[in-house]
Amino acid sequence: MQKLTLNGSKPTRFGFGEGLVTLGERYDNVVVLGGDITGSVMTSLFKEKFPDRFFSIGIAEQNATTIAAGLALSGKIPFFASYGAFCALRNADQLRISVCYNEANVKIGGGHAGISVGPDGATHQVLEEVAFLRTLPHMTMLVPCDYTETLKATIAMGEKNGPAYVRFGRSPVPLFTTADTPFEIGKAQVFREGNDVAIVACGAMVWEAMLAAEELAKRGIQARVINSPSIKPFDVQTITDAARECGAIVTAEEHQIHGGLGAATAEVVAKNAPAPIEFVGVKDSFGGSGEPEELMRLFGLTWKEIYASALKAMERRDKGSSGYRQVRDVEQYIGA
């Protein structure tokens, strides 16, 4: 397995913008629709390079989504990007009917994901869209972990026929995968071997999971870290293997704990290999203004919560089902 090391930090949205340019160079029928925040979601790179294939739709996400469906039904590969709050939820019905029911080859780039958006506050920090998108038939839903993986995910979804969505963030996040790190839609990758507990993470929480695993190793606990960028289709085999071989699971995502990666994992584990699961994510609340790192700390989205959750999940496993009431709250494991 490749040894992953920190190589600075970079926003994932850069990977999306550069991926679009690569697709534009490869395919004449790739077109991009703008929603007025093209510099922010980096579609401006494509606009500069391919002005004839860029269309500004203005602040009208429902229209942009359905126009994209019309372009796709006419043989184009349209990308529309905005903030996830507006291009996954405001246009939810358009995604459901004109994109997914039509099986239209529409690609959506959803930026400003999670609370790491920072100062803009709750309206712009989308924390719910994964739950919606993974219930849509025909949809592919990707949450890559860093800049490099976002670049790969963007190109991969452009080259796969059918509706697809990629989730990315605003702020710089750790860069640690490389051109050689495998990426495939529908596949999760084991980023760190271990059989004591499994940590399933996506997005920026993958690096936090790696840090948690380092800390756990200091206590002699070998955690398996699984990067699961493909929320849908979901890698059932890798998750099932982890549940069978580790018997205790932690999920970590910058999203509501309801309906996202944690729920996808729980559905697989409950069906194939029941095991205790602890969920790290935003706990049924909206975000708020603040600095990105400050918010991640205050909302409990760091390696510490993953570390504590791993200890708790293992304790639940070891005490058996009768012992789960006796285990401590996650907070009590921090610093334990």
Place this chain on the structure above:
Amino acid sequence: MNFDFTTTTFDNRRHSADELAVIAKEIRQDIIKMLAIAKSGHSGGPLSSADIFAVLYFNGCMNYDSQNPAMPGRDRFILSAGHMCPVQYAALANAGFFPKEELATLRQYNTRLQGHPARDMGLPGIETSSGSLGQGISVAVGMAMSDKLLDKNNACVFALTGDGELQEGSVWEAAMAASNFGLDNFCWIIDNNDCQIDGRLRDVMNVYPIVDKCVSFGFDVVECNGHNFDELAAAFDAFKKNHAGNSGKPTAIIANTKMGRGVSFMEDSYKWHGMPPNSEQAVQALKDLA
């Protein structure tokens, strides 16, 4: 009760007003039979727009090939008001896209004639799924952009919305874009029957004046009697002229119609918006239409 369908089909060429009336009558009879067999579906809108469909599909207005429905460079028609699909299904069958006997399967399990148009069921001539109001017109704008701005071909895109549908805000996002991109290959048809499920438009949510709104959104507007074949034909001719002359403006045809047109007890009654006739009512309706 005999609700069998005829095997009559019609050509897509210039027809006289009298000939178009015969075609529209056949479409309306098919609609009544379909709804009576299905015991479910919308009567009002399909009957109000049947004359529009007669001109659209059977007067050389739209370039299509019923034997090659995916023909590259074809003109497209999008039914944004998806609940009105019985009229489109009837028009497609009368144009030879599929056998007319299939009209009897409306709304049955696994039918290609779903309760609202379903592209994935593969009915020839259905370009997009629709039924969630306000979306089809945007899809049509996307197709018109593809034709005019990317493929740079001569194809036209027609989209029909209801009038109640104009209450969906995204309709006006689509209208804004059609004008913004100078889509003179785009023709928006509004079936203005002044009825929606709950009542008259003014009583539910006033959308009037429609003509002024379309003008201010940058359309060339043609208002016409949606039951007068000469006026309808002239309206589509005006659109074709705009397109041929590269006017840079989309066209809106506002067809003033009556809900339930042609059936005495349905005409101009919003109560028939979402209801099918029962067997006895269907027999009466077919008599009215004969």
